[in-house]
Amino acid sequence: MRDYLFKETAHPKLLVLACAVMEQEIRRFQNGRVDFKFFDYGLHRTPESMSKVLQMEIDQVHEGEYDGIVLGYGLCSNGVAGICAHKFSMIVPRIHDCISLFLGSPESYQEQSKQHPGTYYLTPGWIEKGETPISKFNFYAQSYGEETARWVLHEEMKNYTRILLINTGVYEIEPYQKIARQNAEFLAISYQELRGSPIFFKTLVEGPWRKDFLVMERGHSIRQEMFLDL
Amino acid sequence: MIQQEKRFHSVRIQPGFGEEEVEKILNRLHEAVVLRDCQGVKELTERMIKEEVDFFKILNQGLIPGMLDASERFRRGEFFIPELLMSTRALKIGLNILRPLIQAVKKGVLGRVVVGTVKFDLHDIGKNLVIILLEGSGFEIIDLGVDVSPEKFVKSVERNEAQILAMSCLLTSTICWLKSTIQTLHAAGLGRSVKTIVGGAPVTPILAENIGADAYCREATSAPAEAKRLIGIKGDHETSFIKQV
Numbered sequence: 137m138r139d140y141l142f143k144e145t146a147h148p149k150l151l152v153l154a155c156a157v158m159e160q161e162i163r164r165f166q167n168g169r170v171d172f173k174f175f176d177y178g179l180h181r182t183p184e185s186m187s188k189v190l191q192m193e194i195d196q197v198h199e200g201e202y203d204g205i206v207l208g209y210g211l212c213s214n215g216v217a218g219i220c221a222h223k224f225s226m227i228v229p230r231i232h233d234c235i236s237l238f239l240g241s242p243e244s245y246q247e248q249s250k251q252h253p254g255t256y257y258l259t260p261g262w263i264e265k266g267e268t269p270i271s272k273f274n275f276y277a278q279s280y281g282e283e284t285a286r287w288v289l290h291e292e293m294k295n296y297t298r299i300l301l302i303n304t305g306v307y308e309i310e311p312y313q314k315i316a317r318q319n320a321e322f323l324a325i326s327y328q329e330l331r332g333s334p335i336f337f338k339t340l341v342e343g344p345w346r347k348d349f350l351v352m353e354r355g356h357s358i359r360q361e362m363f364l365d366l
Numbered sequence: 367m368i369q370q371e372k373r374f375h376s377v378r379i380q381p382g383f384g385e386e387e388v389e390k391i392l393n394r395l396h397e398a399v400v401l402r403d404c405q406g407v408k409e410l411t412e413r414m415i416k417e418e419v420d421f422f423k424i425l426n427q428g429l430i431p432g433m434l435d436a437s438e439r440f441r442r443g444e445f446f447i448p449e450l451l452m453s454t455r456a457l458k459i460g461l462n463i464l465r466p467l468i469q470a471v472k473k474g475v476l477g478r479v480v481v482g483t484v485k486f487d488l489h490d491i492g493k494n495l496v497i498i499l500l501e502g503s504g505f506e507i508i509d510l511g512v513d514v515s516p517e518k519f520v521k522s523v524e525r526n527e528a529q530i531l532a533m534s535c536l537l538t539s540t541i542c543w544l545k546s547t548i549q550t551l552h553a554a555g556l557g558r559s560v561k562t563i564v565g566g567a568p569v570t571p572i573l574a575e576n577i578g579a580d581a582y583c584r585e586a587t588s589a590p591a592e593a594k595r596l597i598g599i600k601g602d603h604e605t606s607f608i609k610q611v
Contacts, residue, residue, distance in 0.1 A: 295512050
């Protein structure tokens with residue numbers, strides 16, 4: 137659609153700014169023309185800081201260093217809203233959050249959400265660099281004791297009915313299966329696994345950026361409505 | 367987790383205290399909500415009632431601003447979910463003490479509100495806080511829970527003859543259901559008689575306007591004032607807290 141933005145160069149040099157939870161899945165597509173920078177998963181909890189941190193990073197890149205910026209983020213609770221690359225074109229996946237990337241398409245994510253709205257998604261990257269219900273419980277218990285931690289976690293998680301581990305194929309999966317199962321047992325909810333797909337990550341890094349991507353011309357800000365079908 | 371929980375086990379208020387003392391105690395009540403101090407909230411609220419401090423003053427200048435403060439800290443990333451939930455629990459203690467007293471003065475309810483989280487969205491921490499606050503302000507609530515379809519919302523509004531429909535969503539992927547529900551309400555011929563309030567982390571004022579909502583709440587704490595405005599209750603001293611904090 138609009139990847140002609142890079143037509144001056146057949147092989148654009150790109151800087152990928154992405155969430156740490158998808159580092160292994162994205163690094164598979166290292167091709168010598170792409171640099172990566174990964175950010176703490178916790179940014180999604182404070183969308184206002186997410187946009188500030190990413191904006192600062194984009195502003196620090198010198199013109200001519202790259203042909204474009206790629207964001208390894210979805211709308212992420214409006215965390216990317218307002219971001220603007222003044223010196224570069226910018227590619228952004230047109231998705232709500234990273235689960236579409238792990239599953240291979242927004243349609244796969246939508247299908248899962250509709251069939252099981254109460255799904256808590258885990259990937260090996262999330263378990264390693266993000267959080268799980270058990271890690272949350274331990275964190276809460278350190279500050280407030282077990283009884284309060286149990287109450288808080290119940291309030292937070294009571295509507296979840298399933299843990300879904302997405303196997304993206306880049307990790308030795310057994311240890312993560314074990315952890316994901318333990319979490320399902322801890323919450324007394326069901327456990328399932330699903331094979332993810334690398335295709336969305338591949339397109340994110342290599343293009344062509346057509347369906348499911350926003351190609352932002354330099355100086356244009358990301359807006360929430362670009363992600364919504366209203 | 368930033369601040370350690372503090373407690374006000376000994377609350378000393380001089381008998382027959384004046385305006386200045388009331389201000390001080392209201393500030394402490396505010397602080398007790400922020401610091402998640404259930405015992406402090408209970409003692410301070412009960413003591414102020416005993417000293418015949420105006421119920422609405424306790425509510426709108428102590429408890430609610432405390433909750434607004436906690437919500438703002440949550441938004442800024444200073445508080446996390448445990449702190450927000452524990453502040454809500456402390457607030458609830460104060461509101462439960464005040465509610466029967468307010469109801470006795472007001473005689474009856476201000477209006478009936480159907481509340482729920484939209485289809486395919488299971489997040490209810492903000493919604494439950496809205497319910498506590500609306501109930502505390504004198505509204506009757508019909509809580510439909512989470513993952514509520516547009517049809518279920520509209521049926522409930524019709525059956526209960528509600529004046530207001532309040533909807534929440536946390537996921538950007540479920541924002542579309544706010545719009546669908548408002549459209550379904552209009553299709554049922556209730557678009558004019560029933561007012562809609564929308565809120566939740568991803569909702570913005572522009573979005574609320576674009577989807578045809580009658581009101582937008584940035585914070586759960588602004589829900590009572592918006593609900594009162596929508597049904598034409600004005601000039602009530604208890605609606606003015608938002609401007610004061």
